[in-house]
Amino acid sequence: FCENDILPSSDGDEVWEFNITKRQWRHIKTAGKSPGPRTGHSMFPWKGDLYLWGGMMEERSGTPRRYYFTKLYKLNMTGKGPVYKWEVVKTRSQEPIGREEYAGVLYKGKYYVHAGNNPNVEGSALKDTWVLNLSNFKWSPLKDGPVTRHCHCMWAGNNKLYVLGGRTDIPQDPANFSLMNVSNPSIEDFVSFDLGTKTWKYEDLVGKYRPHDMSEFTVLPLYNKDGDDEPSSVVIWGGYRDPGRPKTMTLAERKAKFGEEHEEFRLPYKKRLLRFDMKTNVWKPLKPTSPILPKAQSFMCRLKSENGITHFLIGGGYGVDPDHDTRDLSERTRAEAHRLHQDAIALGHEVPADFESYMNAQQLSKHKPQYSNKVYEVLVTESFGERGEAGWSWNFFKLSADKLPGVESVLHPASPTLHNIVDLSLDDFLQPRVDSVVADDQNNLFGVRVKFVGLKGRQDLNGEVGRCGRWLSKTGRYEVFLPLYENGGKLGSISVKPENLLIADAVTTLEVEELLAYTSSDKRFPPVLINLARTSESDRPPLDDIIDPIPIARGGGVVPIFDTYRGPLSKEAHALLRTIANPEIGNDKMIACSLLAQKFSEEDRRNPNTKKMTESSIFFSDFVRDRKAKDSVRVASFEASMAKFSDSMVDEVCGKWLKVVVKLDGIHPPIRREFVVRPAMTLRALHDQVLCPIMGWKSNYHCYAFRKVFEDLEKLKDSCWIGPRTSTALDSMFMPLYVGGCVANDKQISIGQLYASEESDNLKVQWVHDFGDWYSHSIDISRCDVKKVPSNAHVAYLMGGEGLNIPEDAGGLFLYEQLIGKLTHRFPMDISDENGNCVSRDFTDPSSEHWWGYFNTEVRNKPNMQRSLGNPLEFNLDLARNDVEAAIRRPTQKSGRENQNVHSMDFRTGLIHEKDKKVSASQVKDATKLCAVCGVTVALRKCSSCKSVAYCSREHQVEHWKEHKSACKAVQKKSNK
Numbered sequence: 001f002c003e004n005d006i007l008p009s010s011d012g013d014e015v016w017e018f019n020i021t022k023r024q025w026r027h028i029k030t031a032g033k034s035p036g037p038r039t040g041h042s043m044f045p046w047k048g049d050l051y052l053w054g055g056m057m058e059e060r061s062g063t064p065r066r067y068y069f070t071k072l073y074k075l076n077m078t079g080k081g082p083v084y085k086w087e088v089v090k091t092r093s094q095e096p097i098g099r100e101e102y103a104g105v106l107y108k109g110k111y112y113v114h115a116g117n118n119p120n121v122e123g124s125a126l127k128d129t130w131v132l133n134l135s136n137f138k139w140s141p142l143k144d145g146p147v148t149r150h151c152h153c154m155w156a157g158n159n160k161l162y163v164l165g166g167r168t169d170i171p172q173d174p175a176n177f178s179l180m181n182v183s184n185p186s187i188e189d190f191v192s193f194d195l196g197t198k199t200w201k202y203e204d205l206v207g208k209y210r211p212h213d214m215s216e217f218t219v220l221p222l223y224n225k226d227g228d229d230e231p232s233s234v235v236i237w238g239g240y241r242d243p244g245r246p247k248t249m250t251l252a253e254r255k256a257k258f259g260e261e262h263e264e265f266r267l268p269y270k271k272r273l274l275r276f277d278m279k280t281n282v283w284k285p286l287k288p289t290s291p292i293l294p295k296a297q298s299f300m301c302r303l304k305s306e307n308g309i310t311h312f313l314i315g316g317g318y319g320v321d322p323d324h325d326t327r328d329l330s331e332r333t334r335a336e337a338h339r340l341h342q343d344a345i346a347l348g349h350e351v352p353a354d355f356e357s358y359m360n361a362q363q364l365s366k367h368k369p370q371y372s373n374k375v376y377e378v379l380v381t382e383s384f385g386e387r388g389e390a391g392w393s394w395n396f397f398k399l400s401a402d403k404l405p406g407v408e409s410v411l412h413p414a415s416p417t418l419h420n421i422v423d424l425s426l427d428d429f430l431q432p433r434v435d436s437v438v439a440d441d442q443n444n445l446f447g448v449r450v451k452f453v454g455l456k457g458r459q460d461l462n463g464e465v466g467r468c469g470r471w472l473s474k475t476g477r478y479e480v481f482l483p484l485y486e487n488g489g490k491l492g493s494i495s496v497k498p499e500n501l502l503i504a505d506a507v508t509t510l511e512v513e514e515l516l517a518y519t520s521s522d523k524r525f526p527p528v529l530i531n532l533a534r535t536s537e538s539d540r541p542p543l544d545d546i547i548d549p550i551p552i553a554r555g556g557g558v559v560p561i562f563d564t565y566r567g568p569l570s571k572e573a574h575a576l577l578r579t580i581a582n583p584e585i586g587n588d589k590m591i592a593c594s595l596l597a598q599k600f601s602e603e604d605r606r607n608p609n610t611k612k613m614t615e616s617s618i619f620f621s622d623f624v625r626d627r628k629a630k631d632s633v634r635v636a637s638f639e640a641s642m643a644k645f646s647d648s649m650v651d652e653v654c655g656k657w658l659k660v661v662v663k664l665d666g667i668h669p670p671i672r673r674e675f676v677v678r679p680a681m682t683l684r685a686l687h688d689q690v691l692c693p694i695m696g697w698k699s700n701y702h703c704y705a706f707r708k709v710f711e712d713l714e715k716l717k718d719s720c721w722i723g724p725r726t727s728t729a730l731d732s733m734f735m736p737l738y739v740g741g742c743v744a745n746d747k748q749i750s751i752g753q754l755y756a757s758e759e760s761d762n763l764k765v766q767w768v769h770d771f772g773d774w775y776s777h778s779i780d781i782s783r784c785d786v787k788k789v790p791s792n793a794h795v796a797y798l799m800g801g802e803g804l805n806i807p808e809d810a811g812g813l814f815l816y817e818q819l820i821g822k823l824t825h826r827f828p829m830d831i832s833d834e835n836g837n838c839v840s841r842d843f844t845d846p847s848s849e850h851w852w853g854y855f856n857t858e859v860r861n862k863p864n865m866q867r868s869l870g871n872p873l874e875f876n877l878d879l880a881r882n883d884v885e886a887a888i889r890r891p892t893q894k895s896g897r898e899n900q901n902v903h904s905m906d907f908r909t910g911l912i913h914e915k916d917k918k919v920s921a922s923q924v925k926d927a928t929k930l931c932a933v934c935g936v937t938v939a940l941r942k943c944s945s946c947k948s949v950a951y952c953s954r955e956h957q958v959e960h961w962k963e964h965k966s967a968c969k970a971v972q973k974k975s976n977k
Helices: 251-265 331-346 355-362 392-397 509-518 542-547 571-580 602-606 611-643 647-654 683-695 713-718 730-737 751-756 812-823 849-860 877-887 954-976
Strands: 015-019 024-028 030-032 042-046 049-053 056-059 065-068 072-076 084-089 103-107 110-117 125-133 138-142 153-157 160-164 190-194 199-202 218-222 233-237 273-277 283-285 299-306 309-315 375-380 449-452 465-472 477-481 493-496 501-503 528-535 558-565 591-596 658-664 672-677 704-708 763-769 775-783 796-802 829-832 838-842
Touching: 042 103, 049 110, 103 153, 103 160, 110 153, 110 160, 153 218, 153 233, 218 299, 218 309, 233 309, 392 849, 449 477, 465 493, 465 571, 477 571, 528 542, 528 730, 542 611, 542 730, 558 730, 571 591, 571 611, 571 730, 591 611, 611 730, 647 751, 658 683, 658 751, 672 683, 683 704, 683 751, 683 763, 683 796, 683 877, 751 763, 751 775, 796 877, 812 849, 829 849
Parallel strands: 030 084, 528 591
Antiparallel strands: 015 024, 042 049, 049 072, 056 065, 072 084, 103 110, 110 125, 125 138, 153 160, 160 190, 190 199, 218 233, 233 273, 273 283, 299 309, 309 375, 449 465, 449 501, 465 477, 477 493, 528 558, 658 672, 658 775, 672 796, 704 763, 763 775, 829 838
8 A cells, every 4th residue: 555745645545466377467346335544554364355554644634633544445356357345344342442553464364463652542552462263353451561662563473473673752762862863763672472371571682684674664574484383484575674763883883783783873864684593592694796676665475485585576666876876855844953952062071173073973874775666586505504504505515415516427438538548539530531740730630639759859758749730930940749648748749850750640539548547647638718808899709700890990999808618629620729829818727818809910020019819810700711611511501401301201210209318418416407308499499499498508598509419430420410400508619629610500400300411210419418518419309209198298298307416607517516526515715805716625515604605606696596495406296397497488599699698686585685676477479480279489390381380299289280271371362372
């Protein structure tokens, strides 16, 4: 209800409904005997209806008068129609006197009322307690509380009523009480009323973070799970604190009273979120780290409680922005203050002689509040407590060793995780396609492994193997790179004449095993950090900026973008990265490359400050163009071969459903999912609307690709990758390092066509998500028995799965293993100060704020980890199924817009940022873009007769035929004319 100076109502009174699912407000119509406009009342639900009691209305015409109400009203919510009806509820026995700003709570079928404000009675503020038995609507008085108060809060639990804070008309400091003092100071008074013994008791304020004197705050009980009768804890939020004294606190006084939170009490409006444990009576803070407007008189709404986790909303209220606080003081008040200032000086009181200083010292300037209609999401899990506390965070912290993720790589030429073991590629296990080293043959020799022979200056290298780099025409030599583990991690190279080089034999698995046993040093190629500087106006794919850059205008902005590559390398990419690496930036643990997307002049090439970056950028862009030219022929041939498989051929080979098992490579225990899918689904839709939701990845966020896997190594080397033709994802700039210069169009190739092209009953596919962190998956595809497919399955259905989810941008498998290790007491965690500087390293657990800070930053902050409840790392079959059902009903997102999905959301234990963007279901206008029966938007086929509607299955087409028949024939008739 609203009817006050700020929000006057032309209708007299208003009822508003907030849809907590859609996050939308709606003004609802009411009928019957309305309660009329009022403020300071409360409402409570009972058996499907809403009840209203108390409140005040001020008559503004003529002589101002205030009316305080005692009637009980019911808003009938269970009736039919859009209009809800008000009615007066007849109560028994004497009812409490009318009041506003009281506290009320519903508990075990009874409604309790305590204290409040009514200036028409002596003392204004009240301290009485009443109970309304909702079985017979009889009011009964209970024992008065220990102190008068209003603007306080009350909650119930453990068969007690708990009352906290508020404002009182009793001066807290009578010696300093004056006319200029607000007559209702805030208090901290915390008491409970035992419903069994009917006695009041002062509760101890336990914990470092006590509520302190406050009023107009908001309280919400939390439950371990929905349906619990007793709350496990209570959250209080915001509020207003009036010190009730003429002299403001000094900094020393604030520090003495409020400790390290003294800055929080500089302004009267609060943004503290505290949790009160009902078992231990301990107060603990939940600290939001994003800027939140300090507010009073907000509302709180619980959405869901499960396993000790509560998701709720905070909205409305008023407060002051500490950075933009404005004050206003009427001339009358200012004149009165001036008179009191002069009186104080005359009486010899210790006050500032300057009037403005006196005003500031007395806090007489009135804060001008801002009114807010924003709604915030809040997630509360366990409070920081003792070791071994129950809850999902402790269960996760105590994961047994056999459930902790560990990197597990296979030493095999075709292994998708070979790069996690050794600095070799698939090419190195194949017989080179060149027989000898001749002069100026960089096109064939670049990246090939060569053996040193006949060296005189470096005889120690004779018999060793390096990787051939550029042809250096000025010296008539090749630049050759030694393995980093043989060179102390240094990036140096040597120049060698062609006659001192032989083509090295193909590597064998036995040789690699001996190499790994030779020394304990890391044999992997280091991660590669690429810094690409491009024009600030560019939103093009990074590779387009590299091979066809937009000229940077004089004075134009340049934006550096960074990403790290941790995937496998082709033999050519090995040599490329060693060639363009910047030794001044990289080290033995990471190779760094700096590129500039610009058209270079001769001056740039000669300038010593830009020479290295210029040469590296030109070399890299030439490499990309060369790969693109070579791969385009293979891609075109592959796309043509796939197009030969018509819909009828796919149906005959695949049947109605395909069974798909996907497993993340290189990690144990396994992370795997099993699902069924319609053969007509394109690989683009498969990735975006099925694989990403079931594996827990973010759709349309990173670059990806598929390829068929063969046992024959030569076939595997030449296997064509399939993916988006264009991508603005930052990691797409890594595609030439292994995947190639271009890929087959995944929007034109279905999973059924891919399966039909395989000669065996089982198709093996490699799927890579995120070219930077390089998460490789092995996919097995086979025909599925229709009888095993649930009847409610549409175009895809998740059958089962196991293993954790992985946060996006975790840095690959090795860093993910460390992340989980830090959260489970296996690795120490960096402990940072308020400025983000690491001050120490230590082991932490969920009782520590540092543990939660790390979890929220490294897990919840990731775009695929923003779950409302529970542990987002844990695979939940029901949630994953819901995600798939939602995904297959939205349009497939267009590639080339991945950069628009790069964002960061702070999802913390306490408050998070406001959501400015509305989330709504996609409105598909083209009837051929969704199934006419179930609304799915993937694996569709148009009606063969009219081409005007589409279906996801033959069954749905038959089901819809009766409705579609007349329209279909009309379209055919029109087209035949």
